[in-house]
Amino acid sequence: MSSVDRKAVIATEQAAVNRAYAYWERSRSANKALTKPRPWNQDCPESSTPFIPDTPPELLNAYDDLGGQNLVVLRVDIKETSRKETFYIGRRSVKNPANGNRVVISWSSPLAIRCRQASASQPGNVLLRRILQCKERRVLDYRDDIDRRSVPLQETERKQSGDSSFSASVLGNFLLEEINRGRGERMRDIVATIERDQLRLVASEYKGVLIIQGGPGTGKTAVGLHRVAWLLDPENKTSIKPSEILVVLPHRGLLDYVSAIPQQLGISDVSIKALDQLWADEAAGSDDELARRVKSDERMAQVLRRALENTVRFHAVDKLPNSALRISHLDRTLRLSHQDVRTVLHQAFNSPGSFKARRAKAIDLLLDRLITPYVTGRGRGRSDSDIRTSLRKNKAFRTLVNRLWPEPSAPQTLRRLYSSRGFLTQSSSGLLTKEERESLFREPHLPLTPEDAVCLDELRYLIDGDVPRRYRHLVIDEAQDLTPMQARALARRCPSRSITVLGDLAQATGPHLYQSWDQIARILASGEKWILGELKTGYRVPREVIDFAAPLAKATAPKVSVPESLRPPVKDSVTTSAVAPWRLLEEAAAKAVALAGSTDDASRSVALVVPDDPEWTEETEQRLKAARSTTPRRTEMVRVLPVSRIKGMEFDHVVVVEPTVIADGGPAGLNQLYVALTRCTQTLTVVHAAPLPRELSSASDIPGMAPACDRRPLPGPPVESSSRASDELCQRLINEVSVDRQDPLHESLRTGLTAHLAQAGLRPEDSPVADIFRRTPDGLVLYEVLGSGGRVYLHMRDGAVRLLEVAETFQEKIHRKFLVLAGEPVEPWAAASIASVFGISVIWKRGDGWAGHDRDLALRE
Numbered sequence: 001m002s003s004v005d006r007k008a009v010i011a012t013e014q015a016a017v018n019r020a021y022a023y024w025e026r027s028r029s030a031n032k033a034l035t036k037p038r039p040w041n042q043d044c045p046e047s048s049t050p051f052i053p054d055t056p057p058e059l060l061n062a063y064d065d066l067g068g069q070n071l072v073v074l075r076v077d078i079k080e081t082s083r084k085e086t087f088y089i090g091r092r093s094v095k096n097p098a099n100g101n102r103v104v105i106s107w108s109s110p111l112a113i114r115c116r117q118a119s120a121s122q123p124g125n126v127l128l129r130r131i132l133q134c135k136e137r138r139v140l141d142y143r144d145d146i147d148r149r150s151v152p153l154q155e156t157e158r159k160q161s162g163d164s165s166f167s168a169s170v171l172g173n174f175l176l177e178e179i180n181r182g183r184g185e186r187m188r189d190i191v192a193t194i195e196r197d198q199l200r201l202v203a204s205e206y207k208g209v210l211i212i213q214g215g216p217g218t219g220k221t222a223v224g225l226h227r228v229a230w231l232l233d234p235e236n237k238t239s240i241k242p243s244e245i246l247v248v249l250p251h252r253g254l255l256d257y258v259s260a261i262p263q264q265l266g267i268s269d270v271s272i273k274a275l276d277q278l279w280a281d282e283a284a285g286s287d288d289e290l291a292r293r294v295k296s297d298e299r300m301a302q303v304l305r306r307a308l309e310n311t312v313r314f315h316a317v318d319k320l321p322n323s324a325l326r327i328s329h330l331d332r333t334l335r336l337s338h339q340d341v342r343t344v345l346h347q348a349f350n351s352p353g354s355f356k357a358r359r360a361k362a363i364d365l366l367l368d369r370l371i372t373p374y375v376t377g378r379g380r381g382r383s384d385s386d387i388r389t390s391l392r393k394n395k396a397f398r399t400l401v402n403r404l405w406p407e408p409s410a411p412q413t414l415r416r417l418y419s420s421r422g423f424l425t426q427s428s429s430g431l432l433t434k435e436e437r438e439s440l441f442r443e444p445h446l447p448l449t450p451e452d453a454v455c456l457d458e459l460r461y462l463i464d465g466d467v468p469r470r471y472r473h474l475v476i477d478e479a480q481d482l483t484p485m486q487a488r489a490l491a492r493r494c495p496s497r498s499i500t501v502l503g504d505l506a507q508a509t510g511p512h513l514y515q516s517w518d519q520i521a522r523i524l525a526s527g528e529k530w531i532l533g534e535l536k537t538g539y540r541v542p543r544e545v546i547d548f549a550a551p552l553a554k555a556t557a558p559k560v561s562v563p564e565s566l567r568p569p570v571k572d573s574v575t576t577s578a579v580a581p582w583r584l585l586e587e588a589a590a591k592a593v594a595l596a597g598s599t600d601d602a603s604r605s606v607a608l609v610v611p612d613d614p615e616w617t618e619e620t621e622q623r624l625k626a627a628r629s630t631t632p633r634r635t636e637m638v639r640v641l642p643v644s645r646i647k648g649m650e651f652d653h654v655v656v657v658e659p660t661v662i663a664d665g666g667p668a669g670l671n672q673l674y675v676a677l678t679r680c681t682q683t684l685t686v687v688h689a690a691p692l693p694r695e696l697s698s699a700s701d702i703p704g705m706a707p708a709c710d711r712r713p714l715p716g717p718p719v720e721s722s723s724r725a726s727d728e729l730c731q732r733l734i735n736e737v738s739v740d741r742q743d744p745l746h747e748s749l750r751t752g753l754t755a756h757l758a759q760a761g762l763r764p765e766d767s768p769v770a771d772i773f774r775r776t777p778d779g780l781v782l783y784e785v786l787g788s789g790g791r792v793y794l795h796m797r798d799g800a801v802r803l804l805e806v807a808e809t810f811q812e813k814i815h816r817k818f819l820v821l822a823g824e825p826v827e828p829w830a831a832a833s834i835a836s837v838f839g840i841s842v843i844w845k846r847g848d849g850w851a852g853h854d855r856d857l858a859l860r861e
């Protein structure tokens with residue numbers, strides 16, 4: 001087609017888009033006039049009937065704004081019997097107010113979905129499908145991916161057979177442009193470029209639990225949010241209202257990131273919450289790893305049930321007086337025997353219903369037996385119920401009931417369970433191991449933890465069938481991190497079991513790591529059937545980055561496939577950079593700042609991802625501040641984030657600091673690292689001082705990846721040495737010491753400790769190889785000071801090796817050796833390991849003084 005023809009087509013489409021906007025704007029102002037001044041339940045005069053009369057009121061404000069997105073995305077011509085019809089597909093449904101004809105149909109309506117599911121090889125009744133590339137209301141370009149207007153059908157089919165990839169043939173460059181756009185602060189909807197496999201899941205009519213497994217960047221979050229819009233589209237006749245849907249995201253940062261999408265999709269009044277917000281109010285404490293795992297395990301539900309039921313005191317019946325209860329009531333003496341009480345307790349206890357309902361049943365049955373003398377010879381009637389009412393209030397009766405069947409609250413039950421070893425054993429024998437049981441034991445006054453809050457949710461349900469709020473549909477994102485107890489709590493909120501579950505087993509970082517979806521799906525579906533869908537195309541992460549990270553996924557979740565990236569290869573999209581420990585953060589900050597400054601696009605984003613400890617974040621922030629002062633341009637777009645807060649997020653450039661520390665951070669360390677490495681849309685930079693984890697060590701084989709540099713390429717002057725160590729080793733140590741002494745943190749520690757020792761009269765000295773040493777009658781005491789990053793085990797291990805080498809350079813007896821840190825070791829076990837493996841004690845700065853097991857030996861004669 002000539003460029004003149006093309007221009008003519010664009011002009012025609014522009015006119016259609018202008019018309020659509022004009023009608024849409026009239027709808028908006030009419031709806032505004034209708035909704036704003038008057039509440040909806042008032043009668044509306046004829047003249048202000050909305051242009052879209054069948055739109056439910058809660059959706060009307062959705063017409064307000066498109067959040068910067070374009071209204072129209074596609075034109076479709078279809079052939080209905082002999083009639084040809086042209087319509088447009090867009091983000092909202094728009095009608096011509098004059099005749100009620102539809103001008104734009106919503107992308108989520110059944111007709112739009114059908115047209116988009118058509119392919120060139122199976123076009124159905126689609127004659128023309130024209131993708132419009134628009135910038136808001138301006139048509140920039142178009143592409144016809146189905147065009148049978150002049151070609152006989154059979155020929156079209158032959159020409160285009162085998163075309164099953166929507167992306168390759170349909171969206172082509174439009175999609176690539178879209179996924180290449182900078183990732184700013186907010187995620188955008190994907191209405192214009194949604195792909196067929198995604199759309200199939202968005203518009204799935206399956207009513208039960210639908211699990212959607214997909215690797216990083218395959219569009220799971222996007223699919224979940226678009227599914228909400230589909231469920232709410234009145235044309236899909238689900239009859240679900242926005243207030244009946246709950247979307248659960250893994251953390252609050254992601255809430256913020258997706259916050260623009262509901263507006264773009266025209267959704268309002270849907271609850272979107274971070275998982276922890278569901279139980280936030282009650283949790284102030286924290287658990288150790290084992291307690292966390294036990295409390296969130298499915299077995300805990302049984303432990304809680306037993307704990308609650310163990311409060312019913314069957315054994316107390318035997319301790320009651322001869323006649324279990326004797327009451328003088330009006331002119332009679334009413335009695336309950338032991339056998340009466342026992343039978344009633346068992347009958348009520350074994351009946352269905354909540355704990356409270358069963359207790360109420362026990363009371364009713366006791367009353368039945370108690371009033372038998374009144375009933376005999378007389379029909380039951382009003383007076384019968386009067387007697388029951390007065391007996392209920394009888395003090396002796398109430399005391400008996402409370403003694404046998406107390407009514408504890410959920411927190412009382414939980415605290416009692418945790419604070420009594422006997423009760424714990426009684427409630428968990430055969431369910432938990434001794435060690436697991438012991439991990440639950442604690443003082444009753446300690447604050448409740450996040451896992452306890454979920455246990456309370458379970459207990460409240462057991463006690464009185466209470467559920468905070470029920471929904472008709474749930475969308476759960478990053479569901480691989482749900483604990484079994486959380487899954488139970490969520491299932492209770494959705495009695496219809498209509499749940500969209502999105503996740504990736506390879507990205508699991510919760511306390512329970514699942515090899516398949518079976519357990520979570522079984523709990524959410526409560527025994528009903530569930531189905532699994534898969535997304536395999538990656539829209540975020542460049543191919544080289546996925547290849548680099550893939551061994552981590554293969555190691556932890558071998559059955560799960562990693563995405564096929566849609567992005568063409570980008571040169572140098574992965575760089576690893578090995579640096580000396582004391583240069584680690586400075587180097588990482590400098591790289592992040594350089595990446596931020598390398599683009600003029602203000603919507604680009606850079607993340608500096610650090611291991612999950614506040615000190616890493618603080619120290620990195622400081623380095624970033626220093627780097628910013630020298631390169632202020634655009635560096636405000638760099639964010640420092642601990643690795644636990646990046647789930648579901650994405651950035652254009654990502655710098656990951658010290659992957660080995662992330663990988664060593666507990667049983668889910670490798671998965672956590674996989675998440676960190678798969679956040680970028682453009683480049684990934686890995687900066688490390690410790691060797692890379694084994695799974696990534698073949699990284700340098702990846703074509704296009706910048707090579708790693710030597711760990712310590714430090715030049716230095718030759719020295720004379722009379723030690724047992726080789727000259728080369730001495731030289732190396734001297735070089736390292738001189739580099740260490742350029743680190744301000746190192747120096748402030750070294751001078752601080754020297755001053756302390758001097759004040760204590762211990763005569764500290766330094767040498768070209770040792771940071772500090774002093775002589776004692778028993779031999780030399782050596783101190784190796786570790787500066788920035790030194791609190792992490794891997795760096796401590798390096799420091800310990802160096803200290804052994806330093807000791808080797810002295811020709812004197814060594815009495816003791818100490819590592820000196822700026823603060824407590826990050827890993828709680830690190831000091832003990834260094835002591836047992838290397839025979840080196842660890843001390844660290846705490847406030848104005850020093851701490852550590854052998855602190856006194858380090859600081860006195």
Ligand SMILES: Nc1ncnc2c1ncn2[C@@H]1O[C@H](COP(=O)(O)OP(=O)(O)OP(=O)(O)O)[C@@H](O)[C@H]1O
Nearest residue numbers: 190193194195216217218219220221222539540648
């Ligand atoms: N069809 C599409 N067209 C354009 N962009 C898309 C498409 N599908 C997904 N994307 C984009 O790809 C990025 C990743 O999507 P999303 O965050 O939903 O993936 P995810 O599977 O949830 O990833 P993760 O598992 O890493 O959290 C988003 O920016 C999203 O807008």
